[in-house]
Amino acid sequence: MRAYELIAKLSSIVTPKVYALTSDLIPLMPISTLLPAEAGEGILVGYDELGRPIYLDFEKLPNAHGVITGTTGSGKSTLARSLALSVYEEGVRVLFVDPHGEHCQFVEKFGGISLDLRARVLDITQPPGISPSQWSLELSKAAKHVLSLTESQRAILQDALLEAIEQGTLERALRYLEARRHDPLLEELYVKVRTLLKPFMRPCLNLEELLNNELVSLVLGGGALGLTYEHSVFLTWAVLAELEYFMRSKGVRSSLELVVVIDEAHRLFVLGPENVLVRAFQETRKFGYGFWALNQLPSQIPLEVYQLVGFLIFLPGPKEYVDELASLALLSEDDRDFLLFGIRGTGIVVRQGDPRPRRLRLAIREEAIIR
Ligand SMILES: Nc1ncnc2c1ncn2[C@@H]1O[C@H](COP(=O)(O)OP(=O)(O)OP(=O)(O)O)[C@@H](O)[C@H]1O
Numbered sequence: 616m617r618a619y620e621l622i623a624k625l626s627s628i629v630t631p632k633v634y635a636l637t638s639d640l641i642p643l644m645p646i647s648t649l650l651p652a653e654a655g656e657g658i659l660v661g662y663d664e665l666g667r668p669i670y671l672d673f674e675k676l677p678n679a680h681g682v683i684t685g686t687t688g689s690g691k692s693t694l695a696r697s698l699a700l701s702v703y704e705e706g707v708r709v710l711f712v713d714p715h716g717e718h719c720q721f722v723e724k725f726g727g728i729s730l731d732l733r734a735r736v737l738d739i740t741q742p743p744g745i746s747p748s749q750w751s752l753e754l755s756k757a758a759k760h761v762l763s764l765t766e767s768q769r770a771i772l773q774d775a776l777l778e779a780i781e782q783g784t785l786e787r788a789l790r791y792l793e794a795r796r797h798d799p800l801l802e803e804l805y806v807k808v809r810t811l812l813k814p815f816m817r818p819c820l821n822l823e824e825l826l827n828n829e830l831v832s833l834v835l836g837g838g839a840l841g842l843t844y845e846h847s848v849f850l851t852w853a854v855l856a857e858l859e860y861f862m863r864s865k866g867v868r869s870s871l872e873l874v875v876v877i878d879e880a881h882r883l884f885v886l887g888p889e890n891v892l893v894r895a896f897q898e899t900r901k902f903g904y905g906f907w908a909l910n911q912l913p914s915q916i917p918l919e920v921y922q923l924v925g926f927l928i929f930l931p932g933p934k935e936y937v938d939e940l941a942s943l944a945l946l947s948e949d950d951r952d953f954l955l956f957g958i959r960g961t962g963i964v965v966r967q968g969d970p971r972p973r974r975l976r977l978a979i980r981e982e983a984i985i986r
């Protein structure tokens with residue numbers, strides 16, 4: 616045996632065997648489950664179980680899109696107002712798509728305006744920053760989903776809308792279809808489209824005027840013009856598409872400039888994964904806008920949305936609601952219990968790039984609460 620082998624053997628006898636280094640045990644210690652406190656950047660969303668602030672940092676998130684889920688009365692609209700106020704104070708424009716006008720009071724309190732599209736008709740033939748052919752395609756897709764049209768009916772409607780947009784009057788589209796009514800399929804199309812377009816014939820407002828304001832609530836359901844559910848969904852689609860094209864037409868930008876809060880987003884989600892909202896979510900941050908969708912039922916939201924958005928916030932709800940969320944494999948048992956037994960003003964936030972859902976006491980701003 617060589618000398619160094621002898622020394623190694625002797626030392627293994629006299630030196631106790633090391634089974635684990637202290638540092639190896641760190642993952643087993645409770646302290647290791649604590650994440651470091653966050654740098655205070657972005658907007659405050661709430662406090663974790665240790666009372667540490669948790670932020671939504673739109674500079675760091677891959678996009679500024681978000682989804683807030685919760686059963687009726689859980690506080691979605693209130694939370695959205697609270698977060699919106701924080702980005703507004705940072706110089707971001709905020710627009711609420713507000714089917715029932717419940718954000719008007721808040722918007723007006725902060726010097727913004729409410730635009731009631733039931734009284735002031737939005738011009739859907741003059742979208743800024745988009746060609747007539749793109750826009751006729753867009754509107755025909757919206758009509759297809761809202762009116763359950765076949766693909767061939769949609770294509771004919773697209774041609775009719777193209778003429779209307781080029782000539783600056785929606786009546787042209789109806790005349791185009793009327794001239795083809797002898798075909799029974801087109802007769803059905805004509806009747807459906809006439810009902811859909813009727814309230815938009817005498818426009819008095821365009822999107823650019825609307826965006827001259829920093830804080831807007833866009834009310835668009837029911838009311839004097841007799842907008843039906845279909846009208847309201849069609850209009851929401853058109854407004855979101857206009858906004859999307861408008862922001863794109865301004866070119867690539869690095870910071871967040873516009874947040875659109877879409878209340879009752881199920882009206883679009885139920886139209887399936889091809890709708891304007893899902894498409895907007897697919898867009899990265901580069902055009903400076905974020906769409907925040909508020910929705911009651913998690914199962915109505917196309918699965919890919921959960922993977923696309925920069926942040927998700929789940930508010931508490933009953934068992935069926937929590938089961939739906941858990942079936943999307945996003946939540947642990949503890950998370951489930953937190954939502955099931957959670958009180959108003961609590962919720963779970965999941966941010967893209969951070970795999971751990973955070974259980975929070977939400978930082979709801981007093982100004983956002985409407986009693
Ligand atoms: N954190 C809170 N503190 C105090 N009151 C709150 C809080 N969050 C919500 N509320 C109150 O609870 C009620 C319901 O809230 P909100 O309208 O935001 O719920 P929602 O989820 O949007 O409901 P819906 O699905 O019916 O639109 C409101 O009266 C609101 O003022």
Ligand SMILES: [Mg+2]
Pocket residue numbers: 691692693878
């Ligand atoms: Mg609400």
